[in-house]
Amino acid sequence: MELSRSPGKAPPVLIIFNPVAGGSRRRRFARALRCLRGAGARVEIAETRHAGHAAVLAAEAARRGERLIVAGGGDGTVAEVAGGMAGSGATLGLLPLGTANVLAHELGLPIGPEQAAGVLMTGREVVLRPGIARYPGGRQRLFVQMLGAGFDAAVVTHLNPAEKRRFGKGAYLAESLRQIGAYRFPTILAGLDDAPMQAVASVIVSKGRLYAGRFVALPGASPLHAGFSVLRFTRGGPLATMIAGSALPLGLLHRVPGAVLERAGRVHLASASPVPAQADGDAAGELPVVIEDAPEGLPFLVP
Ligand SMILES: Nc1ncnc2c1ncn2[C@@H]1O[C@H](COP(=O)(O)OP(=O)(O)OP(=O)(O)O)[C@@H](O)[C@H]1O
Numbered sequence: 001m002e003l004s005r006s007p008g009k010a011p012p013v014l015i016i017f018n019p020v021a022g023g024s025r026r027r028r029f030a031r032a033l034r035c036l037r038g039a040g041a042r043v044e045i046a047e048t049r050h051a052g053h054a055a056v057l058a059a060e061a062a063r064r065g066e067r068l069i070v071a072g073g074g075d076g077t078v079a080e081v082a083g084g085m086a087g088s089g090a091t092l093g094l095l096p097l098g099t100a101n102v103l104a105h106e107l108g109l110p111i112g113p114e115q116a117a118g119v120l121m122t123g124r125e126v127v128l129r130p131g132i133a134r135y136p137g138g139r140q141r142l143f144v145q146m147l148g149a150g151f152d153a154a155v156v157t158h159l160n161p162a163e164k165r166r167f168g169k170g171a172y173l174a175e176s177l178r179q180i181g182a183y184r185f186p187t188i189l190a191g192l193d194d195a196p197m198q199a200v201a202s203v204i205v206s207k208g209r210l211y212a213g214r215f216v217a218l219p220g221a222s223p224l225h226a227g228f229s230v231l232r233f234t235r236g237g238p239l240a241t242m243i244a245g246s247a248l249p250l251g252l253l254h255r256v257p258g259a260v261l262e263r264a265g266r267v268h269l270a271s272a273s274p275v276p277a278q279a280d281g282d283a284a285g286e287l288p289v290v291i292e293d294a295p296e297g298l299p300f301l302v303p
Contacts, residue, residue, distance in 0.1 A: 012041075012042040012043075012044065012066070012067075012068070013036065013041050013042065013043050013044070013068050013070055013093070013120060014043075014044045014045075014046065014061050014066045014068065014069050014070065015033075015043060015044070015045050015046070015070040015071075015072045015095065016046050016048065016054050016057045016058055016061070016069065016070065016071055016072060016073075016077070016081050017029055017045055017046070017047050017048065017072035017073065017095075017097075018047075018048045018054060018071075018072065018073030018074070018076075018077040018097070019047055019048070020048070020073075020161075020165075025073075025097045028097055028113045029072055029095065029097055029113070031113035031114060031117075032072075032095050032113035032114065032116060032117040033045075033117075035113065035114045035117035035118070036117045036120065036121070039117075039121055041120075041121060046061070048073075048077070051282075052080065053080075054071065054073070054077050054080035054081050054084065055080040055081065055083045055084035056084065057081075057084065058080070058081040058082075058083070058084025058085040059084035059085065060084075061084075061085065061090075062084065062085040062088035062090050063088075066090055067090050067091060068090065068091050068093055068120070068301075069081060069085050069090050069091070069092060069093070070092075070093035070094065070095060070120060071092065071093070071094050071095070072095040072097055073095075073097050073098055074096070074097065074098015074099055074100060074101055074281065075098055075100060075101065075102050075103055075144070075145055075280040075281050076098070076280055076281055076282040077097075077098065078092075078094060078103055078144055078280065079130075079141075079142060079143050079144050079145075079279065079280040079282070082128070082130055082142055082144055082298055083141065083142035085298075086130070086142055086294060086296060086298060087295070087296050089299075090299070091125060091299040091300065091301060092128070092298055092299065092300045092301070093119070093120045093123070093300075093301045094109060094116070094119075094300075094301070095113065095116050095117065095120070096109060096111050096116060097113075098281075099164065099168050099169060099281075100169065100212060100213045100281060101213075102145050102146075102208065102210050102211070102212070102213060102280075102281070103144055103145050103208070103223065103280075104116075105210055105213065105214045106145065106208040106209065106210050106222075106223055107126070107223065107224075107300075107302050108302065108303060109302060109303065110303065118303075119301055119302065119303050120301060123301035123302055123303055124301070124302060124303075125299045125300065125301060125302075126224055126299075126300055126302050127224065127297035127298065127299055127300070128144060128223050128224065128297060128298040128299075128300045129207065129223065129224060129225060129226050129293055129294070129297050129298075130142050130143060130144050130207070130223075130293075130294040130297075130298055131143050131144075131147065131205070131207055131228060131291055131292070131293060131294065132291070132292055132293070132294040132295075133147055133277070133279060133284065133289045133290070133291050134289065134290045134291075134292070135285060135288070135289055136288060139285075141279055141284055141285075142294055143207075143279040143280045143284075144207065144223060144280060144298075145206065145207055145208050145210075145223065145280050145281075146204055146205060146206035146207060146208065146211070146279070146280065147204075147205045147206075147277060147278070147279045147280075147284060147289070147291055148202070148203070148204045148205070148277065148278050148279075149188055149202065149203050149205075149269050149275055149276070149277045149278075149287055149289070150185070150188055150200075150201055150202030150203060150233070150236070150275060150276075151179065151183055151185070151201070151202045151233075151236070151241055152202065152204065152278060153275075153276040153277050153278035153283070153284070154179045154182075154183045154276055155172060155175045155176050155179050156276075156278035156281060156282065156283055157276045157278065157283045158175055158178070158179060158182075159171060159172065159175050160175070163175075169212075169213065172212070176245060180238045180241055180242065181238070184273075185201045185202075185236030185237055186271055186272075186273035186274075186275055187199050187200075187201070187271060187272070187273075188200050188201065188202070188203060188269055188270070188271050188275055188287065189268075189269070189270045189271060190203050190230070190232055190267065190268070190269055191267065191268035191269075191270075192230055192262060192264035192266075192267055193264050193265055193266055197268070197270070198232065198234075199234070200232040200233055200234055201233050201234065201235060201236025201237070201240070201258075202232075202233040202236065203230065203231065203232050203233065203269060204217065204218070204230070204231045205228050205229075205230050205264075205267050205269075205291050206218045206221055206228060206229050206230070206231065207221065207222070207223040207225075207228065207229075208221055208222065208223045209221040209222065209229070211248065211253065212248060215248050215249055215251060215253070216251040217231065217248065217251075217253040217254060218231055218254060218261060219254065226265070226293050227263055227264065227265045227293065228263065228264050228265070228267060228291065229261060229262075229263055230261070230262050230263070230264050230267055231253070231254055231259060231260070231261050232259070232260045232261075232262070233256075233258055233259055234258040234259075234260065235257060235258030240256070240257070240258060243256050243257070244256050244259075265292070265293070266290070266291065266292050267290070267291040268288070268289075268290050268291075269287050269288060269289050269290075269291070270287050270288040271287045271288070274286050274287075275287045277289055
């Protein structure tokens with residue numbers, strides 16, 4: 001692939017690489033690197049050593065004054081890098097090397113390593129509007145795509161990392177089938193803006209329209225817009241969940257009985273029982289949580 005910038009003029013690129021999925025992820029990363037270096041880019045690599053490390057590396061890079069910080073990984077890695085560099089004014093780039101790569105699909109980024117490397121060299125900037133989840137005690141967590149509470153979070157929380165590495169998206173399907181039998185669907189109270197709290201079984205608070213890869217679940221939503229699309233499921237239990245699971249690949253999740261799709265600028269989720277949350281496909285603690293737009297937008301490279 002031809003990349004347009006000439007040697008010597010290309011800006012330095014720092015890539016924060018999550019190697020956790022092993023073999024094919026490393027090979028795909030090597031292909032992207034060959035492409036970048038072949039085009040004269042000055043590439044620096046920082047490998048993550050544990051969950052949460054990408055945020056630390058991104059914060060350090062932003063403090064050093066790096067202008068382009070690239071997440072080499074999936075949605076969880078993007079969220080960590082975005083959280084670490086937020087507010088610095090640096091631009092975020094993405095080499096999609098994850099399992100679902102929802103943000104990449106959402107914004108039309110190529111998944112092929114050479115093509116994705118090309119975007120880092122010749123892409124244009126848009127402004128992502130990440131969400132921020134605030135927990136009691138002041139802890140907070142940034143997300144770029146969505147936060148879910150209830151059934152999907154139970155699946156993510158119980159997912160076996162070895163199975164995920166081996167079977168990719170198939171591991172989510174297997175864990176979903178296990179959780180249909182195991183999850184108890186405790187009542188969640190969801191408050192949108194100033195409206196009274198409503199009882200639901202599960203809820204997805206999303207920046208984007210896609211869910212679990214390329215399935216359209218919240219039509220009209222965009223990670224470039226302020227505010228959230230909120231998909232509430234008033235029906236829980238195994239049958240309603242199986243119906244939702246079948247509707248997802250058909251793009252009909254928002255149409256299943258008991259589903260309500262709304263917009264909100266602020267969402268408050270709480271429960272009297274322990275209810276797990278997931279953000280951008282990683283376990284994200286338990287309710288209660290208050291979700292709002294992050295204070296600043298984040299420049300992001302797209303084709
Ligand atoms: N070196 C590491 N060892 C163990 N876990 C790590 C390491 N580096 C990062 N992680 C964790 O792995 C999580 C998942 O990684 P990532 O999102 O890149 O892949 P994925 O889950 O396969 O992709 P997707 O979210 O697109 O499906 C990250 O959120 C991060 O917390």
